[in-house]
Amino acid sequence: MIHPEKIDTLLEARWIIPVEPAGAVLRNHAIAIDQGTIRAVMPGAEAHAQFAPDEHIVLGNHALIPGLVNLHAHAAMSLMRGIADDLPLMEWLGNHIWPAEARHVDSNFVFDGTRLACAEMLRGGITCFNDMYLFPEATVGAAVDAGMRASIGMIAIDLPTAYASDADDYLAKGLALRDEYGRHPLLSFCFAPHAPYTVSDRIFGSILTYAEQLDLPIHIHLHETTDEIRNSLKSHGVRPIERLHKLGLLGPNLIAVHMVHLNGEEIELMAQLGCTVANCPSSNLKLANGLAPVAALTSAGVNVGLGTDGAASNNRLDMFEEMRFTALLAKAQSGRANILPAWQVLQMATLNGANALGIGTLTGSLVAGKAADITAVDFSSLELAPCYDPVSHLVYAAGREHVSHVWVNGKMLLNDGELTTLDEQEILLRAEFWRERMATESKNY
Ligand SMILES: CSC[C@H]1O[C@@H](n2cnc3c(O)ncnc32)[C@H](O)[C@@H]1O
Numbered sequence: 553m554i555h556p557e558k559i560d561t562l563l564e565a566r567w568i569i570p571v572e573p574a575g576a577v578l579r580n581h582a583i584a585i586d587q588g589t590i591r592a593v594m595p596g597a598e599a600h601a602q603f604a605p606d607e608h609i610v611l612g613n614h615a616l617i618p619g620l621v622n623l624h625a626h627a628a629m630s631l632m633r634g635i636a637d638d639l640p641l642m643e644w645l646g647n648h649i650w651p652a653e654a655r656h657v658d659s660n661f662v663f664d665g666t667r668l669a670c671a672e673m674l675r676g677g678i679t680c681f682n683d684m685y686l687f688p689e690a691t692v693g694a695a696v697d698a699g700m701r702a703s704i705g706m707i708a709i710d711l712p713t714a715y716a717s718d719a720d721d722y723l724a725k726g727l728a729l730r731d732e733y734g735r736h737p738l739l740s741f742c743f744a745p746h747a748p749y750t751v752s753d754r755i756f757g758s759i760l761t762y763a764e765q766l767d768l769p770i771h772i773h774l775h776e777t778t779d780e781i782r783n784s785l786k787s788h789g790v791r792p793i794e795r796l797h798k799l800g801l802l803g804p805n806l807i808a809v810h811m812v813h814l815n816g817e818e819i820e821l822m823a824q825l826g827c828t829v830a831n832c833p834s835s836n837l838k839l840a841n842g843l844a845p846v847a848a849l850t851s852a853g854v855n856v857g858l859g860t861d862g863a864a865s866n867n868r869l870d871m872f873e874e875m876r877f878t879a880l881l882a883k884a885q886s887g888r889a890n891i892l893p894a895w896q897v898l899q900m901a902t903l904n905g906a907n908a909l910g911i912g913t914l915t916g917s918l919v920a921g922k923a924a925d926i927t928a929v930d931f932s933s934l935e936l937a938p939c940y941d942p943v944s945h946l947v948y949a950a951g952r953e954h955v956s957h958v959w960v961n962g963k964m965l966l967n968d969g970e971l972t973t974l975d976e977q978e979i980l981l982r983a984e985f986w987r988e989r990m991a992t993e994s995k996n997y
Pocket residue numbers: 626641645649650653684685686707708709746747773776835861862865
């Protein structure tokens with residue numbers, strides 16, 4: 553007689569959509585979880601015979617998917633949600649956001665803002681976010697307290713702030729933070745030069761040297777507006793992509809955010825060199841920047857992930873919305889209804905993002921050996937009835953309001969809609985504290 557193996561949790565659901573292999577939908581299956589790791593994904597009957605779980609959870613009308621990976625975030629900017637709407641990028645940044653950051657942003661702001669963002673993201677099924685913001689040590693504190701996975705940006709920008717005096721100072725502080733937390737199980741690190749128009753060639757050179765030595769991604773806003781390209785032609789004689797290419801930054805470690813204005817040669821170059829694009833359709837729409845040519849990028853073989861950007865330019869941190877926008881806009885742009893089927897968009901929101909962050913062996917799909925980063929979507933409500941194909945519903949019909957449970961590293965962070973690690977009332981009080989403070993001290997908002 554074979555004794556069943558003791559494990560922490562056996563999780564069963566109506567559907568398991570593991571993302572790997574692509575397009576698979578498993579029925580009557582279970583996920584065995586032990587010590588934060590997926591031990592097996594197998595038929596339920598076999599799992600019952602093989603495992604003796606401490607906890608057995610059956611979600612009868614749900615789909616289990618990999619936790620969503622938000623490939624571009626400024627989490628703390630949640631405290632600036634709605635302060636400067638209906639403006640183009642440079643007016644938004646130069647006249648509103650940067651002055652507000654200079655006046656208000658400190659490590660308390662970043663801690664409170666990131667906690668607010670973590671709560672919103674967890675409720676929407678996001679288990680991992682790739683952040684770029686000031687005072688990243690506070691982002692670390694808030695993400696780890698929440699139990700979320702985060703990729704922390706070691707930022708560089710030629711703009712002095714209360715956090716750092718110049719780009720060298722930013723980099724030194726980022727590297728020191730990575731020395732301290734580089735081995736934390738929930739954290740990974742990226743270089744995060746803000747944009748071509750705020751970072752010098754010399755600093756890009758230093759970043760490239762470090763990124764190659766440490767084999768870390770480089771996360772940057774790139775080709776977001778036509779003005780960015782026009783100004784680069786004036787100042788550098790070349791478009792930003794060509795400038796970064798000459799500096800040696802284009803390669804498999806590059807995560808280029810936005811990438812709205814691209815010509816055919818640039819798309820080919822990104823594909824040949826193995827770059828990733830983080831598509832942020834809501835932010836691109838709201839700032840009137842345009843739309844990334846996602847159909848052309850994926851057809852060329854570029855790895856495309858999805859991001860929300862910050863809540864001051866979106867104004868939601870909602871990956872379900874980014875999935876739906878990505879699919880619909882790509883069809884309209886390309887004139888091809890068959891471009892980007894739902895399974896491919898779900899892959900963008902999960903595995904493609906994890907791969908870009910260098911953590912694709914840890915998260916992004918539901919396979920044995922990876923961390924148990926799992927989102928459960930409840931299909932019981934009438935907006936999701938009837939269900940012929942759960943993958944179709946996830947992209948075209950479901951919303952973040954249908955997310956019921958979330959696990960990160962095997963720990964349940966959302967239980968039937970309730971946050972388990974974060975105090976919603978306290979987060980709301982802190983958000984109100986910052987609103988009052990910002991409203992009193994700044995006549996603009
Ligand atoms: C150096 S910290 C990050 C920096 O980026 C600013 N920011 C937020 N959204 C955008 C965007 O869409 N394009 C360019 N810059 C952006 C944020 O306010 C911080 O200053």
